[in-house]
């Protein structure tokens with residue numbers, strides 16, 4: 001997807017950053033009617049950091065991104081990019097973004113679309129380079145409405161690169177990409193970030209966050225509930241799901257076992273959610289020798305969030321909790 | 326400013342390459358001109374102007390106005406697809422966006438205007454000096470500014486589904502009432518009274534004045550400027566409203 005012939009920045013990508021931070025979010029709140037999408041987010045990202053926003057559907061990732069890009073105004077709190085308001089960073093071409101929603105403008109070819117977008121920036125990356133970096137030079141002549149989902153995603157990635165930005169914000173960038181394209185995408189993202197650029201991306205996958213980010217910020221219910229390296233987040237999410245066909249077992253018996261948090265019956269199989277899968281497996285093998293087709297997976301994100309959020313996940317989005325939060 | 330104009334120019338160019346757009350805004354007026362011109366082209370209208378010139382001006386206005394309104398519908402599409410959110414992540418300011426869209430509306434009107442005039446000169450019963458030919462085109466082009474504003478209003482208020490019928494209705498309604506299809510002499514006098522407050526009427530009237538070599542009417546200028554200001558303000562308000570929602 002990318003090769004070494006591209007221009008690489010040698011000068012340090014720093015600017016008039018009054019407080020030295022690339023991104024600084026303070027006390028951000030945003031509600032849509034009765035939905036409190038963002039309820040108090042504080043976050044500082046240093047230049048050059050690669051940060052993942054990890055959170056389930058509706059956690060407030062996209063809303064936070066809109067706030068930090070200046071696409072939405074916060075109810076309270078501030079978003080600063082390089083010490084200034086988002087609009088200033090945007091018009092200076094210091095920010096590139098791949099938004100989650102929104103189609104590409106139809107009736108244009110990919111090259112035309114990127115060219116028009118580039119015409120709206122002061123010092124854009126050459127159109128050819130943006131297309132090469134995003135791996136879309138082979139589809140440059142295609143009409144935007146005929147692209148596959150993964151191709152469209154790569155075109156949006158090219159749009160994020162066009163400003164030749166210092167901060168790149170990517171909202172669930174690999175959605176609709178197949179495994180190979182996903183790998184290429186992350187490789188070119190890493191290459192782009194290597195020049196000292198700051199990257200913030202949203203994802204649903206702990207693995208993706210752990211693999212590609214220096215720092216993982218976990219968001220749930222509009223708040224940051226964990227912030228650290230991928231490894232430290234993973235360690236906190238110890239839960240596993242053991243699934244198997246277990247003749248002779250019953251839901252009740254399984255539930256009674258040590259460290260088991262939940263049991264589901266799915267298509268003749270039991271899915272046993274537990275904290276210590278090693279211990280549970282040993283016990284199961286001893287008790288039910290007929291057990292077969294065993295699979296052990298890491299807890300899915302929803303379970304992980306339940307674990308990380310503890311009781312806060314059952315907080316109803318009511319206004320009564322606003323005071324003193 | 327160069328950025329805004331460059332953007333407008335590129336947008337207009339990509340519009341010209343859209344076959345559907347060209348057929349509906351340029352081909353249709355040309356065909357209508359050829360049809361009517363074949364029937365009445367060699368007659369002389371009541372004002373002493375050859376019917377060929379009269380028809381050519383009417384159809385050029387009709388095509389230019391249609392193209393201009395159509396450009397507005399594109400705005401609704403950009404809004405619905407979310408493309409305007411992406412545009413907000415550029416150096417283009419909100420005012421720049423409005424200006425660019427108005428400029429695009431003006432630019433895309435040119436092919437229709439030029440094509441009808443060209444056909445008029447080649448096959449029509451139209452005999453004008455090169456100077457008055459160009460002057461007439463220029464006067465018509467400037468006179469359609471209110472329609473560029475109307476396009477913005479429709480684009481910022483409507484959805485892609487609603488803009489198509491709305492702009493079609495407005496387009497055909499204003500064209501008929503303004504006398505672009507059938508000269509107003511053929512209607513009851515009250516129709517002429519109505520026409521005189523409509524921008525469509527004055528676009529064509531200004532064109533006819535220019536072709537005849539007389540100055541455009543002050544009333545006409547006033548009506549067109551009035552519509553421009555009114556629609557410009559509504560467009561601005563609609564833009565702010567749509568911006569907040571986006």
Ligand SMILES: Nc1ncnc2c1ncn2[C@@H]1O[C@H](COP(=O)(O)OP(=O)(O)OP(=O)(O)O)[C@@H](O)[C@H]1O
Pocket residue numbers: 032035036037055056057058059060061062063064100
């Ligand atoms: N424009 C809006 N109007 C009303 N509610 C909204 C709007 N945008 C977001 N919300 C609500 O705010 C909450 C947070 O949404 P957001 O899009 O930020 O979540 P997310 O973390 O990006 O989720 P996903 O992983 O599904 O993209 C959701 O409950 C959503 O329904």
Ligand SMILES: [Mg+2]
Pocket residue numbers: 061062063100171
């Ligand atoms: Mg989202």
